[in-house]
Amino acid sequence: MKIYIRDGVIVEKGQEDRLVDTGGLVALPGLVDLHTHLREPGREDAETVLSGSRAAALGGFTAVCAMANTSPVADTAGVVEQVYRLGQEAGLVDVQPIGAVTVGLAGERLAELGAMADSRARVRVFSDDGHCVHDPRLMRRALEYVKAFDGVIAQHAEEPRLTEGAQMHEGTESARLGLTGWPAVAEESIIARDVLLAAHVGARLHICHVSTAGSVEIIRQAKARGIRVTAEVTPHHLLLTHELAGSYDPVYKVNPPLRTERDVNALREGLRDGTIDIIATDHAPHAAEDKECEWAYARPGMLGLETALSIAIHVLGQDWELIADRMSAAPARIAQLANHGQPLRPGSPANFTLVDPAARWTVEPHGLASLSHNTPYAGMVLPGRVVHTYLRGEQTVADGKVTK
């Protein structure tokens, strides 16, 4: 297959100023991650916009949505514009900032959502990710308020009173390991409440990192009732289970926690049948000292950008249409990134990635582009490898190496 490009846009044969021959590689629209932690500003020792952009490009992404839990929090036009500008300067992927729902992620009063929407960063997705907007009245207001600019609230569904001190999935393993349990109902009760709130105010709702079979069922029913809810699942929740906590190695500590095989199967089924709209990485880099410690003192989160596509291939098989939808078209639509997630045909921006489906590679934590090394897949052999990535016709990854 040949892709003809002119001025960063895919064109008909003969109009191109450059030509990409995909050879034997699979061409996918550039992947879009709705859930990335880039850690800048604040924790530049763990990740920067540049290092995270490199990891993203290497993972086949052309756009990532940067979560708001930076320091300072992305709760003002100033901070979201700063992150947006850093992304443009890095120039490897489009970095679309997500704005905080509440000031300082404190869950007390709304941040200036409109100012962030009107800023140069054009924020449309708002999230207190890491914290749940647990006050039902505040959540209702947020859902309502962002309708003015067609925004969406991305909820981190975690009833905080049910997860005080929680360390891992509540079940057989938490009981055995003596780690405080994070019960599935803490997620499911918030999702149930929020789909009803979204229906009540006629708003759009997005659920971050769905992790339980019960959540899938609630979202399935909500969609059947016509409620405008979308949902994401992370690669790790599609693959890993709570038994991994048995080593007490906090590389497996994540929020929401790894759950049971039954949950994994329900999430896979939900992803296939469209109940869950997208895969989002929840890429969460952490400095070594925040992971090389006791489980309870470690910070939750895992790297994801460079392994997401391979995990998707592992879980879904080489169903490229499905992967293109769940990892590019659908997340671009939810995030309202008009220039991403488009099919590879004339008129679309030349954002795409070329994948060697036959390649297998071994995950080496120190071989990743991220500044942090907290991948749960260390030593695993994964299928599929990103060979080249193009952003608006510019090559960001060439032969598996980032170009800047």
Add this chain to the structure above:
Amino acid sequence: MKHLLSAADLDAATATEILDIAASMAAVSGREIKKLPTLRGRTVVNLFYEDSTRTRISFEAAAKRLSADVINFSAKGSSVAKGESLKDTAWTLQAMGADAVVIRHPASGAPHRLANWVEGSVLNAGDGTHEHPTQALLDAYTIRSRMGKIDGLQVAIVGDVLHSRVARSNVLLLTTLGAKVTLVGPPTLVPSELGEYSYDLDAVLPEADVVMMLRVQRERMTDSYFPSAREYSRRYGLDGARVRRMPDHAIVMHPGPMNRGMEITPEVADSPRSTIVEQVTNGVSVRMACLYLLLGGKHS
């Protein structure tokens, strides 16, 4: 065996071997000179991140009776209080040539982490709400001394199982040794995942050969695990009337420290059925056996 991190590390043969060694150690402890040269020149570090006078003293006495050099490293007022990480502390102990580290830590799994970072043996002396394997060994030793056996006995473990490292280790070890364990307490404090359980103490007592009471912290009621100390005592406290429902041969255990009047009445705690003082005595012998097995390793 390199480390003792969990009672699950022990199969029946190893556990029995430890109890047998402990019996010979107990004989030493009865002598006028309570000391063996076995671990002369070896260094045992007591690394205590939680205050626990009785466990620390027990391990210290055990190591000293085996002639080991003992270093007590308490988190308070040390480099740990200044923010040193467990990993850095591990490296420090490693550099000092610790042959064994006995660790008590408020975080579940901390001994498992430590075992990755030191070359010597790690003994779990209680980690968070996870395990306390030497307590289970001394409880098993005490049961065997009193009852003559463990296999086939009915053991009730009563109280705050959810937060109890003693309960977790005992379930594993006593089950390995052939006992049938029932966990008893209010549903809020008894995770069903750990094994057989009952919410009705009075139904369990007539069948029990061993009743092990767990310490229940009064603070649990502020977290709504139960309404009040009084209601807890009424439903799950062991008093004289309840003890009289137990078989005549049955014993009452408690790992200490007790909340007299909460989970156990003074009448019961001080009765001939109570093994509470023996448990403390046996603790030293059992810990000697553990150190001997991990560091000496020459037992045949």
